[in-house]
Amino acid sequence: MQTTPLVEMRHIHKRFGGVHAVNDVSIDLYPGEVVGVLGHNGAGKTVLIKTLSGAIPLDEGEILINGEKAEILTPRDARKYGIETIYQTLALADNLDAPANLFLGREIMTPYGTLDDGAMENESRKVIERLNPNFKNIKDPVRNMSGGQRQSIAIARAIYFNAKILIMDEPTAALGPHETAMVAQLIKQLKSEGIGIFLISHDLHDVFDLSDRVSVIKNGRLVGTRRTADVTKDDVLGMIIMGKLPPEKAA
Amino acid sequence: MTNSETRQEKSGNFVSVFFREAEIDTRMLAMLIALLAIWAVLYFLTDGIFLTPRNLYNLAVQSSVVGIMACGMVLIIVAKHIDLSVGSVLGFTGMIIAFLQVRVFTLDASWNWPLTIVCGLAVGALVGLWQGWWVAYRDVPAFVVTLGGLLVFRGAAYLVTDGQTVAPLDPTYQIFGGGIDGSIGALWSWILGGVAIAWMVVSTVRNRARRAKYGFRAKPVWAEAGTLILGVAAIAAFIIVMNSYYKPRTDIPRGIPVPVLILISVVVIMTLVSRITKFGRYVYAIGGNLEAAELSGIDVKKVTLWIFIIMGLLCAVAGVVTTARLNAGANSMGQLEELNVIAAAVIGGTSLNGGIGAVSGAILGAVIMQSLDNGMVLLGMSSAMRQVIIGLVLVVAVWFDVVYNKRKR
């Protein structure tokens, strides 16, 4: 591809005490592309993408957005670059309702500078309805909601603010088949709008279905990146479990 | 678009349907019933003295001091912190005010008392800034910072005048204490009550209109009307009682005491802050899920700092009322008050697990705590005995909170 990548993460390192959670990993992402990030539990996927979303400061390495070096030290910085994240832990405040969570940190205000809860509720209903038409009780505290409903809120929050770069860390782990299909549909639509997506998932089927390339991480190190069309599921399983890289096919 | 939400099934008797449809918090209701029960018991035990206008007037003034600080304590506890120093900070700021008024500034000057109030508030805010900085930017647990503050500011209160009591204060200043001239009379009380009632009606109507605009489900009219009538009755009853207590040897009604007006202003402001500002929303988010708040780009440290600044300011306001009421500054002011304030917040529904609590509830809690204290004084109990009881009430209140939260899950 000739265009500059939307995101380039170069030689990223992150250590927690003695644990080298991310060790010299380089991955990239082009506009309108879905890159699946795969790896065993504890491989370092979440830590890697958290350095991009500003949740974890990186120890070494650099991040380029649209070819320019980006300083991402806080989640606020990441949002400025149009990076939205669906965290594996969902990152919802249990005591607040869905609209409050959806707009947390970016509230809609009235002309008098006060919270416009009516407008936020209205907008929330619209975006959540797109994902989960059966989800009505959005004014309840999130504490009272099902795992799938909570996940819907986290997804809605990531897509509402016109992200350019979307990070999805296990976005469908708690969803039913119908809702999962709707998220797959959504990913395809966002892709066609030119949004770049990092998709982390343990569901190989989903990843093969949706992603253009896959990057596999094992014990904090990048095993390699391959075009999804060039590899079989068994190849990818070999990468995840044994760290065995299949030969790259000529384009 | 109308909401397709199905109405919840309408089982239960009239009363329970009313409370559900009117969206009245069952917990608040339990507290209200507890308060009425306490009043009824104290009424009988004191041969009716407890419910005389004179005693209720005093109770209102006493509750103001605790209530003012409880408003700040709600924010502190909602954000999952605690402030053990509020009693000492009250004492310290109060001593500063009294000291400046009597020993430093010219006593009869008209600018004296306003300036001392400004100074007192500034000192309170600085104390909050200091403690908040340790909590927010140095990650020392609030429990430790304010436990230290409990000693630091009690000691500081002593050091202001080497333990001497400073008196008397400016006569105009005493208005803030709710003494002989510290109330607004019958006419103004009714005017204020009228304004409050009008505001209640208008906000109810506007709220309905707003919900209709977005097509959300509104409460039934009869439930709304019922809530409104209860509110109006409570306001009217309060004013009638305050107007039935006369100035000494006259038949001039006292009306609403100034400290209660201060409390009402603090409650209104703090309710608005917690409900309709970003800051308030962030306080609740921090208490609900600190990590989520940080990931949402909230400047958690700054918000925490401001919570403590507000708490310090409110301690100073309580210091104004206390000194004005005593007509003196004494370094024991506010001793053990932190317990009453924390108990008021917890009794009023603020959860020590963070994330949950309302200013209005804390006021109810403050009135409950002061009713117990006031009643025990009327019954001639020793201060030692009163401490035993208040301590037990605090434990039981937290236990109630634990049980209530388990049930809800």
Ligand SMILES: Nc1ncnc2c1ncn2[C@@H]1O[C@H](COP(=O)(O)OP(=O)(O)OP(=O)(O)O)[C@@H](O)[C@H]1O
């Ligand atoms: N905040 C932290 N402090 C210390 N160690 C951490 C921290 N976060 C992650 N780790 C460690 O870093 C390693 C990688 O964790 P990470 O969460 O990135 O795994 P993952 O690939 O997302 O796994 P999963 O598929 O289970 O979500 C693990 O060994 C984990 O224990």
Ligand SMILES: [Mg+2]
């Ligand atoms: Mg993970």
